[in-house]
Amino acid sequence: MEVSLAIAEAARQADVDVVSAYPITPQTHIVERLAQMVADGDLKASFITVESEHTAMSAAIGASMPGARVFTSTSSQGLALMNEIVFLAASMRVPVVMALANRSLSGPISIWNDHSDIMSVRDVGWVSLFANNGQEAYDLTLMAFRIGEDPRVMLPVMISFDGFILTHMIEPIYIFDDAEIEGFIPPYNPQFKADPKTPMTFGPVGVPEIYTEAHKQQDAALRGSREVIDEVFADFEKRFGRRYNAVETYMTDDADVVLLSQGSVFETTQLSVDELRKEGKKVGAVELRMWRPFPFADLQAALKNAKVVVVLDRAVSFGGQAGPLMSEVRSALYPMKDAPPVIGGIAGLAGRDIMMEHYREFFDMGYRYLETGKEPEVITIVGLRQ
Amino acid sequence: MIEIRFHGRGGQGAVTSAEILAQAAIDGGAFAAAFPSFGSERRGAPLQAFTRIDDKQIKLRTGIYEPDIVMVLDPTLIESQNVASGLKKDGLIVLNTKKDPEFWAEKLGVRRVCAVGATTIAMEELGVPITNVIMLGALLKADELVNPEFVEKRIEARFPRIAQKEIRAFKRAVTEAKVIG
Secondary structure, three states, rough: EEEEHHHHHHHHHHHOOEEEEEOOOOOOHHHHHHHHHHHHHOOOOEEEEOOOHHHHHHEEEEEEEEOOEEEEEEEEHHHHHHHHHHHHHHHHHOOOOOEEOOOOOOOOOOOOOOOHHHHHHOOOOOOOEOOOOOHHHHHHHHHHHHHHHHHOOOOOOOEEEEOOOOOOOEOOOOOOOOOOOOOOOOOOOOOOOOOOOOOOOOOOOOOOOHHHHHHHHHHHHHHHHHHHHHHHHHHHHHHHHHOOOOEEOOOOOOOOOEEEEEEEEEEEHHHHHHHHHHHHOOEEEEEEEEEEEHHHHHHHHHHHOOOEEEEOOOOOOOOOOOOOOHHHHHHHOOHHHHHHHEEEEEEOOOHOOOOOHHHHHHHHHHHHHHHHOOOOOOOEEEOOOO | OOEEEEEEOOOOOOOHHEEEEHHHHHHHEEEEEEEEEEOOOOOEEEEEEHHHHHEEOOOOOOOOOOOOOEOOOOOOHHHHHOOOOOOOOOOOOEEEEOOOOOHHHHHHHHOOEEEHHHHHHHHHHHOOOOOOOHHHHHHHOOOOOOOOOHHHHHHHOOOHHHHHHHHHHHHHHHHOOEEEO
16 A cells, blocks of 8 residues: 555544645645545545645644644645744644655755655654654554543644655555554543633733743643653554554664664665674664654663764754754763764755665764764765765 | 566556556565655656565665666657666566567667567557556566466556456457567
8 A cells, every 4th residue: 555545544544523734745645535535425524625734734723722633744845834833733732643744845946855844843842753664654643643632742743754755655554444443542532622612712922921831831741742652652562563662773782883863764774784784794773763752761772882873864954963863862862971972974865865885884984983083074975976 | 576667658657557566466465665766747758666576574765776677668768768777687678569579689688578569459458558557467478476366456446447448458468478588
């Protein structure tokens, strides 16, 4: 099944009440399929056809406030256009679920895949998770509703998955029978509902006397969502047998050089680890699946034995420290006693294929650092044409 | 793992071919992946699509540069594009052509060639020059990668209104394709 269609199926099985979305490549197949389901009567929901992503997110928030279960999906420029409202979804504590088909931000204009869109919304206050393949994109979309709507969380959740590389991929995906997942997502029943019978104010002005405290609470809520996410991951494993972790690891126990990434490249990274292991090189791979809340302790535990950590970034921090992922990982390890050094490079911008020799180049970067102690040049891009 | 690269023009169904083949392989219990070349799709523009088939989970998500099989859905692409680029030694090339496979074997320097007049079959059976399903028939004659029954089932699901015509065209290709090497 095409991965996009599996995500639409997850939204149907979650029995969403409202889909509010504007089509954009490469997210299009998801919302096309949902529109079809609504038109055919297979999904009893309102599909709000909006004129922009700014309105898509506004309508999503408005629909969520009275208690509707809401799904939306976007990519790149669409996310940029709704940016103003994305923050509000978190601060107004509406558990909207968004499937983010990762695509590069313009310019130059690009429809292809990288992580510049998700990195631009790092601090919006949403729960933010990465899927590495079609099965995970489907599973995590289902789990997102339960995580966000939990009374202890009440936050929006976004699932990132690589545009084209996953959205347009046909691969085996196990889709549950509706009966099989019955009860996994309890009905959504928020404590506070927008209801004309019991008028209430949502989203008021945050005067200096309350804005600070509101932000402190919002941070506590996002940090606190971790416990619920772990519970949902555990229950999912118990029911369906597939294990999800905040930080995924592959052959890291005795690895000297560990390559850290996010999204679908993690799978291909594992093939590269297999190749290098055959040559006797002690290498491993780590994925930071949970982007927010940031899993500090898990990441430190996963990397504690590494001699060097090489981060593969899929976005550029112009004038900054390599990519945003490398900056985050480096600062997350900084408080550790005997923290391994963290270096990094960038690859796979705007759909540039990351080939097997490129993965090898990342590992080589780690070995060169171990030999010479010299960091790679700032903004090292692997696969750059000279 | 078997890697297949499809060359076609936008609107001819190269992406559909890649998808039907992968779905049929998955139906048969294998692992498979199919994906387009991620360009801006335009009708008539050359494009590529890819299928991988394996007996274990496919974690490789790069493009296909050294295919085991190349499929060319449009006769005008055989010479205008380097379709045999990277083809593995003893790889198979399946061509939509009126010429004999021997002609192309010599011209392209490829030993295993399967030739089928796919456009002729398409015009006669379907009335449109869309060769996706027909090319799959030719492929399966040269190399039965997947059970043709699974392909037929997927054709039925994909083209419910013209399924019988499509299947007849598919079967004609199995009969009429010429294979050497």
